[in-house]
Amino acid sequence: xxxxxxxxxxxxxxxxxxxxxxxxxxxxxxxxxxxxxxxxxxxxxxxxxxxxxxxxxxxxxxxxxxxxxxxxxxxxxxxxxxxxxxxxxxxxxxxxxxxxxxxxxxxxxxxxxxxxxxxxxxxxxxxxxxxxxxxxxxxxxxxxxxxxxxxxxxxxxxxxxxxxxxxxxxxxxxxxxxxxxxxxxxxxxxxxxxxxxxxxxxxxxxxxxxxxxxxxxxxxxxxxxxxxxxxxxxxxxxxxxxxxxx
Amino acid sequence: xxxxxxxxxxxxxxxxxxxxxxxxxxxxxxxxxxxxxxxxxxxxxxxxxxxxxxxxxxxxxxxxxxxxxxxxxxxxxxxxxxxxxxxxxxxxxxxxxxxxxxxxxxxxxxxxxxxxxxxxxxxxxxxxxxxxxxxxxxxxxxxxxxxxxxxxxxxxxxxxxxxxxxxxxxxxxxxxxxxxxxxxxxxxxxxxxxxxxxxxxxxxxxxxxxxxxxxxxxxxxxxxxxxxxxxxxxxxxxxxxxxxxxxxxxxxxxxxxxxxxxxxxxxxxxxxxxxxxxxxxxxxxxxxxxxxxxxxxxxxxxxxxxxxxxxxxxxxxxxxxxxxxxxxxxxxxxxxxxxxxxxxxxxxxx
Amino acid sequence: xxxxxxxxxxxxxxxxxxxxxxxxxxxxxxxxxxxxxxxxxxxxxxxxxxxxxxxxxxxxxxxxxxxxxxxxxxxxxxx
Numbered sequence: 001x002x003x004x005x006x007x008x009x010x011x012x013x014x015x016x017x018x019x020x021x022x023x024x025x026x027x028x029x030x031x032x033x034x035x036x037x038x039x040x041x042x043x044x045x046x047x048x049x050x051x052x053x054x055x056x057x058x059x060x061x062x063x064x065x066x067x068x069x070x071x072x073x074x075x076x077x078x079x080x081x082x083x084x085x086x087x088x089x090x091x092x093x094x095x096x097x098x099x100x101x102x103x104x105x106x107x108x109x110x111x112x113x114x115x116x117x118x119x120x121x122x123x124x125x126x127x128x129x130x131x132x133x134x135x136x137x138x139x140x141x142x143x144x145x146x147x148x149x150x151x152x153x154x155x156x157x158x159x160x161x162x163x164x165x166x167x168x169x170x171x172x173x174x175x176x177x178x179x180x181x182x183x184x185x186x187x188x189x190x191x192x193x194x195x196x197x198x199x200x201x202x203x204x205x206x207x208x209x210x211x212x213x214x215x216x217x218x219x220x221x222x223x224x225x226x227x228x229x230x231x232x233x234x235x236x237x238x239x240x241x242x243x244x245x246x
Numbered sequence: 247x248x249x250x251x252x253x254x255x256x257x258x259x260x261x262x263x264x265x266x267x268x269x270x271x272x273x274x275x276x277x278x279x280x281x282x283x284x285x286x287x288x289x290x291x292x293x294x295x296x297x298x299x300x301x302x303x304x305x306x307x308x309x310x311x312x313x314x315x316x317x318x319x320x321x322x323x324x325x326x327x328x329x330x331x332x333x334x335x336x337x338x339x340x341x342x343x344x345x346x347x348x349x350x351x352x353x354x355x356x357x358x359x360x361x362x363x364x365x366x367x368x369x370x371x372x373x374x375x376x377x378x379x380x381x382x383x384x385x386x387x388x389x390x391x392x393x394x395x396x397x398x399x400x401x402x403x404x405x406x407x408x409x410x411x412x413x414x415x416x417x418x419x420x421x422x423x424x425x426x427x428x429x430x431x432x433x434x435x436x437x438x439x440x441x442x443x444x445x446x447x448x449x450x451x452x453x454x455x456x457x458x459x460x461x462x463x464x465x466x467x468x469x470x471x472x473x474x475x476x477x478x479x480x481x482x483x484x485x486x487x488x489x490x491x492x493x494x495x496x497x498x499x500x501x502x503x504x505x506x507x508x509x510x511x512x513x514x515x516x517x518x519x520x521x522x523x524x525x526x527x528x529x530x531x532x533x534x535x536x537x538x539x540x541x542x543x544x545x546x547x548x549x550x551x552x553x554x555x556x557x558x559x560x561x562x563x564x565x566x567x568x569x570x571x572x573x574x575x576x577x578x579x580x581x582x583x584x585x586x587x588x589x590x591x592x593x594x595x596x
Numbered sequence: 597x598x599x600x601x602x603x604x605x606x607x608x609x610x611x612x613x614x615x616x617x618x619x620x621x622x623x624x625x626x627x628x629x630x631x632x633x634x635x636x637x638x639x640x641x642x643x644x645x646x647x648x649x650x651x652x653x654x655x656x657x658x659x660x661x662x663x664x665x666x667x668x669x670x671x672x673x674x675x
Binding site: 050054066068069070095099100102125127128129131132134143144145146147153154 | 268269270271274277278281282285291292293295296297298321351352
Binding site for chain 1: 598599603605606608609610611612615616631633646647648649651652653654655656657659660661662663
């Protein structure tokens with residue numbers, strides 16, 4: 001085995017439609033690396049969200065299912081209950097998971113469904129043109145918060161990893177970021193542990209990943225990564241909030 | 247202005263001060279416009295967590311006596327059906343706009359007319375009807391939205407604006423008319439504002455005791471009958487001399503109008519453009535069928551309004567169909583060929 | 597000397613690899629790639645320390661690296 005880096009097998013050969021510097025690309029690559037390392041490609045079933053990653057099924061070389069906006073955890077539950085020995089992951093953005101899908105994620109977490117949830121948090125709605133997300137920080141301007149998000153009428157950003165850690169049957173809840181090679185490697189380890197949580201049947205696992213959206217943050221990719229480190233982590237601290245409780 | 251922006255501004259000019267919505271292409275411009283404009287007029291904009299939440303926020307503001315609106319596109323309108331049924335049952339005024347896209351399911355983001363059944367025949371549970379207005383231009387996006395609020399208040403019932411991606415996104419000039427609410431709108435003496443100095447009120451659609459719900463439904467049906475009598479709206483072009491009358495609405499009607507105007511000299515083809523899809527201009531279609539005219543229904547669907555035209559014609563003359571499905575748009579060339587086919591079968595060349 | 601390859605089928609010119617290379621082994625090309633974007637290119641493979649940062653940060657998995665012998669820094673092994 002030679003040292004170095006090669007394109008993961010579980011990543012299909014198609015160039016992606018994601019913007020240059022988009023975090024989805026890195027996250028997809030990490031998912032593919034983990035699937036390769038664990039050798040589970042042929043028994044993995046993934047959910048694609050509604051959002052920029054709606055066509056994630058064109059990029060990952062595993063069985064994949066579409067779900068209506070926000071319903072991914074419910075669809076994942078349906079698949080996992082029917083085929084308990086498959087590795088089922090749900091891949092969602094902030095609108096999908098923290099807006100329209102709040103009931104579904106909370107109840108999948110509460111039931112302790114043995115699924116692994118990859119939550120891409122870029123604090124904005126990319127696919128539809130840059131609207132406010134439930135994870136948009138206070139005062140941020142978006143197309144539906146043109147005067148800045150007002151916490152008094154629009155609420156504060158929702159911290160999902162902390163929220164879900166409070167449920168007994170959640171076995172692993174962590175927040176990582178894609179802001180540097182070090183953080184990307186850390187995210188890769190977290191994704192692998194989220195999959196291991198499922199393989200060990202410990203319960204529900206979620207990795208919340210702070211991800212750049214250069215286009216709707218109106219920044220260059222490098223500046224977007226700095227923005228995660230210097231600004232986003234003030235609202236969304238990195239850390240492990242639940243770690244395989246006894 | 248774009249159609250979407252005109253619809254939003256039309257609502258504001260009609261006194262709508264509460265808009266709740268969720269992003270979905272091709273109507274993102276509506277919540278974005280409202281986010282900017284509502285604070286300017288002292289109104290409220292909320293980007294809700296989902297389309298389901300949005301329609302329930304409308305229900306609340308409406309119950310409180312306000313003019314409230316939500317908008318979405320096909321998949322999001324499916325989510326709103328429960329709320330719409332509740333508002334019909336609770337007798338609450340509201341305006342719901344559907345900027346249609348291709349379906350079923352996630353579909354695409356192109357224009358479609360495949361939500362006709364959903365709008366006109368349901369789409370929520372129970373025995374109710376929605377007044378459905380079908381704009382075909384940016385001007386109508388403005389005017390029909392304003393009208394929608396008046397109709398909703400007049401009948402204490404939800405009203406739907408059925409548009410599509412093309413009309414929502416296109417830009418056309420329009421004229422703003424001065425708006426004043428009709429003087430004869432009934433007062434909102436049912437609104438929940440706090441029972442100070444008056445008996446309490448309830449907004450409900452739940453009637454459990456034997457006979458209660460039937461009585462309630464009979465009252466609702468009488469209301470829908472009044473709508474049928476008074477609120478049918480349609481436009482006719484060149485129908486008097488026509489051998490074949492195209493029946494089309496929205497984007498399909500724009501194409502049909504082009505066809506009819508091109509052939510105005512021969513006069514063999516006319517257009518009947520329903521502006522209200524419900525109540526449907528069935529009386530007029532029955533009349534025209536009685537005069538021996540055939541009909542060509544043109545829709546961006548697999549044939550939905552087609553069924554209502556057939557019902558109105560009652561077998562007296564031929565009803566042909568030309569459609570495109572899956573977010574594809576009807577073309578004047580294809581529509582012309584179909585019209586010529588129908589004319590030929592009447593022995594007319596045009 | 598490590599072999600570094602930027603696959604132009606995938607590179608979108610986001611410049612992150614250049615930003616995170618500690619040795620200046622990668623630069624942005626003055627030429628346009630097949631998709632009409634300025635792409636990354638190898639400036640000096642001999643400067644590469646084998647840290648794999650570029651491959652790790654690349655959103656399009658466009659970078660392939662072959663190191664001679666074991667990596668000098670801990671890295672995710674993929675081959």
